[in-house]
Amino acid sequence: MKLPPTILIQEDDFHNAWARAVRYLLRDGRKMTIGDASEPKPITDACVLFELTGDAIRQIEDRELHPQSPFQHIDPYCEEFTREYLSQYIEKPDQERFSYLYFERLVMYGDLDQMARLRKCLATQIDTRIGSNRDQAITWQAKTDLGSASPPCLQRIWIRYLGDQSVEVHLTWRSRDLYTAWQVNIVAIIDMLNREVIRPNNCRIVKLVDYVDSLHIYESDKEAERVKLLPASPQKQKGLWEY
Numbered sequence: 001m002k003l004p005p006t007i008l009i010q011e012d013d014f015h016n017a018w019a020r021a022v023r024y025l026l027r028d029g030r031k032m033t034i035g036d037a038s039e040p041k042p043i044t045d046a047c048v049l050f051e052l053t054g055d056a057i058r059q060i061e062d063r064e065l066h067p068q069s070p071f072q073h074i075d076p077y078c079e080e081f082t083r084e085y086l087s088q089y090i091e092k093p094d095q096e097r098f099s100y101l102y103f104e105r106l107v108m109y110g111d112l113d114q115m116a117r118l119r120k121c122l123a124t125q126i127d128t129r130i131g132s133n134r135d136q137a138i139t140w141q142a143k144t145d146l147g148s149a150s151p152p153c154l155q156r157i158w159i160r161y162l163g164d165q166s167v168e169v170h171l172t173w174r175s176r177d178l179y180t181a182w183q184v185n186i187v188a189i190i191d192m193l194n195r196e197v198i199r200p201n202n203c204r205i206v207k208l209v210d211y212v213d214s215l216h217i218y219e220s221d222k223e224a225e226r227v228k229l230l231p232a233s234p235q236k237q238k239g240l241w242e243y
Contacts, residue, residue: 004030004214006047012054015066015230018183021048022227025178025217034216036149042219048178050210057205060190068227071184081192083107099150103192105139106157114138115196118159122201125161135159153181157189159197167198168207176212179221186210 005028011017029044052060063074071077079085081103089101090108107113114137121135136158145151156172171189176182190205198205217224 002030004032004045004047006049008049008051010051010053012052012056013230014052014056014059014064014183014186017050017052017056018066018069018178019227019229021050021178021182021215022217022224023229024048025215026225029217031219034214043216044219045214045216048212048215050208052208052210053206057190057208060187060208061194061205063187063191065183065187066227066230068223069183070180070221070223074184074187077184078188078191081188082195099148100139100152102139102152102154102189105141105152106137106192109138109141115192118157119197119200122159122161122167122197122203126165126201126203129163131161131163133158133160154185154189157193159193161203162206165203166206167203168209169193169205170209171211173210173212173215175214176216177218178215179217179224179227182215 007021007024007028009017009020009024011020025044025046025048029046031042031044033040033042034045035041063078065072065074080089080101083103086101086103086107089097089104107115118135118137121132125132125135136156138156139152139154151174153173153175154171155174156170158170158172160168162168169190171186176185186208190208194205
């Protein structure tokens with residue numbers, strides 16, 4: 001039996017992190033079926049850890065997507081991670097709401113605003129000049145999500161102060177659609193974190209670690225086979241094509 005692979009991707013180019021992951025999965029991923037008996041979904045799957053640094057962070061913050069990304073309407077999606085959108089969303093009747101909304105889980109976790117708390121936690125790290133590995137926000141609500149047909153994919157956001165007004169961010173996911181969702185998820189979440197937590201503390205993100213238990217491409221997404229790495233400087237070309 002072929003086991004799902006575990007893949008490490010280290011990149012300073014956001015576009016090519018995605019393209020490289022697509023190529024890895026199509027080549028090395030395990031074909032399997034997820035979902036349930038009423039709606040089986042054939043996929044190619046792997047566990048993937050991304051480390052993004054350098055220009056990749058700027059590209060994310062500038063909302064740059066790979067030109068072959070099937071999802072290009074990034075601005076409306078980023079709006080779903082704002083307090084203005086949430087205030088309108090919670091007034092909607094239940095039948096017009098999503099199974100979950102990430103921002104609702106993050107700022108209305110019971111009576112806890114986790115983004116406001118993270119902002120204070122980061123300020124404490126800065127003031128004391130002592131980093132912390134304790135500061136995180138979660139989306140999982142076991143009573144609601146365990147056994148649910150639509151639990152949240154994002155599980156955890158972890159931040160740590162590195163000194164010199166620099167912060168690293170770790171995102172942990174139980175499941176992720178690589179071809180359609182991976183890029184826009186990251187852009188929207190980093191946009192939210194910068195607005196809610198990082199920039200109010202006069203900091204910048206210098207490293208992003210994105211870990212996915214089940215990163216997958218649906219068998220129906222045939223266009224994924226055409227995804228290409230983007231041209232890079234001559235110094236980087238060799239590394240880009242070795243995969």
